[in-house]
């Protein structure tokens with residue numbers, strides 16, 4: 001009897017073991033992006049841009065050419081690459097501190113220009129790498145080390161819905177928010193990410209997939225509770241939805 | 251090729267295009283706007299890309315991305331914008347990416363004004379951003395020199411995999427002079443097997459990064475960078491000497507001020523004062539040689555600058571206590587006249603206190 005493989009490691013990832021904490025969904029998101037690039041057979045034509053955050057070492061994990069960028073600047077770096085190599089697939093992988101705080105300008109303008117790149121925007125409602133500070137995406141009441149009593153709106157502002165905001169820009173071609181908290185949602189995430197890369201391949205413009213993700217280490221709860229926390233607390237504030245689909249508009 | 255009458259900013263742009271630069275990412279700021287305007291029209295004509303970025307920060311990071319593909323790429327700005335580019339320049343240096351940056355400098359600090367100044371010297375010659383790095387700095391004094399230097403700037407950038415700065419004050423950016431471009435055409439750029447262009451046919455993923463979390467690894471990387479900077483210092487120093495053979499006093503000036511100093515020296519020579527000029531063309535690496543060979547013979551040096559006194563520190567380092575060093579400068583956008591420099595030469599030769 002021959003054995004049939006039911007699960008294979010994707011060629012889109014290198015052999016290197018990731019450094020993510022147990023229960024962190026960064027690794028799942030990596031795998032999904034890598035599988036999509038492999039399935040589309042574009043790994044050899046792809047240049048990825050790593051950002052600054054827990055995913056900074058992502059350039060060692062994706063099995064394609066990679067550039068590491070300064071904090072928040074990945075969309076500008078990707079723009080530079082794409083303008084020289086318009087027929088390659090160019091993507092950035094950015095956290096919510098990286099994209100929504102220090103890099104919001106670069107993200108908005110890349111979208112406004114209709115830059116033909118794909119952003120994988122990982123929203124875990126916190127700064128992971130620096131030890132759990134409040135992010136623009138931190139929920140009201142959420143405790144972080146810089147909002148120790150829980151974020152309150154009067155002095156600390158309100159959570160930022162980046163996908164909704166970017167979707168208002170005419171240059172944005174496809175914007176969707178997905179989640180990584182269970183298997184059906186991971187399947188949906190994969191569909192969304194594939195869609196974004198396909199749109200880029202067709203040259204239709206700016207695409208961004210926001211993925212709700214976990215940070216058990218800085219949320220101070222375990223892996224299972226974290227998945228639950230995404231479902232119970234994040235999704236109500238960050239609804240899962242296609243916010244822009246230029247193909248449908250046509 | 252025939253002589254053309256052009257504005258400084260346009261000469262920089264055209265010379266860059268002739269050097270094979272096809273990508274430009276910029277942001278408006280006076281007094282370098284003509285450079286951006288010229289590129290916006292010119293680059294599409296030669297199949298290149300001009301992009302107006304949303305900020306200098308974005309522009310330099312676009313340069314970083316484009317440089318990573320191996321393309322010849324440039325950005326330009328003026329002082330406040332140059333400050334914003336420092337983060338990206340540090341990353342370019344750390345990741346060893348070639349690119350050319352122009353600073354058509356103006357009065358500072360802060361918003362300062364839009365008149366010419368040389369007060370970004372410290373920032374230019376000490377790296378400017380964070381970390382242990384330098385970048386080659388070319389300081390042309392005429393538009394013909396600009397036309398001749400741009401190709402070398404791109405070559406030095408490629409050869410050493412480093413960002414290179416063209417530091418020209420607003421006088422050079424705004425003035426018009428006849429220039430002749432060389433007929434040399436850049437046919438093929440040097441091969442860049444490190445460039446991230448996709449892995450098709452080249453074996454495996456390439457990585458561009460300035461990060462090394464392993465302390466031994468980063469120290470080794472920085473030592474390699476240090477060796478590179480020493481190599482650049484060995485090979486790329488440029489300067490001009492003017493009337494220094496019999497000089498008792500030597501002025502030191504760069505860029506447009508060097509030309510005004512030359513006029514002052516002519517006046518002084520007529521008056522019988524033996525004075526000459528050292529004009530650094532590279533501000534980093536700084537020329538030591540012309541000082542070493544003159545410092546035990548002359549009675550003194552005077553650094554003349556459009557700043558409150560910046561390059562004078564490098565003059566002191568090069569003279570190393572062998573002779574008195576003084577300073578004369580105007581700043582805030584004021585351009586010194588050759589008459590006032592002449593007066594200073596007269597005072598200097600009247601008796602320099604050690």
Ligand SMILES: Cc1ncc(C[n+]2csc(CCOP(=O)(O)OP(=O)(O)O)c2C)c(N)n1
Pocket residue numbers: 052053054055071094095096097098099122124126127128129130135
């Ligand atoms: C200019 C600059 N400022 C600050 C930092 C420090 N820093 C590193 S990672 C990070 C936050 C990253 O958070 P996020 O983007 O949410 O990613 P996560 O770690 O949660 O995946 C910060 C502020 C830096 N490296 N550079």
Ligand code: SF4
Pocket residue numbers: 019020021023024025026054124128129214215216217218
């Ligand atoms: S700190 Fe948070 S985001 Fe970073 S790897 Fe750990 S769980 Fe993931």
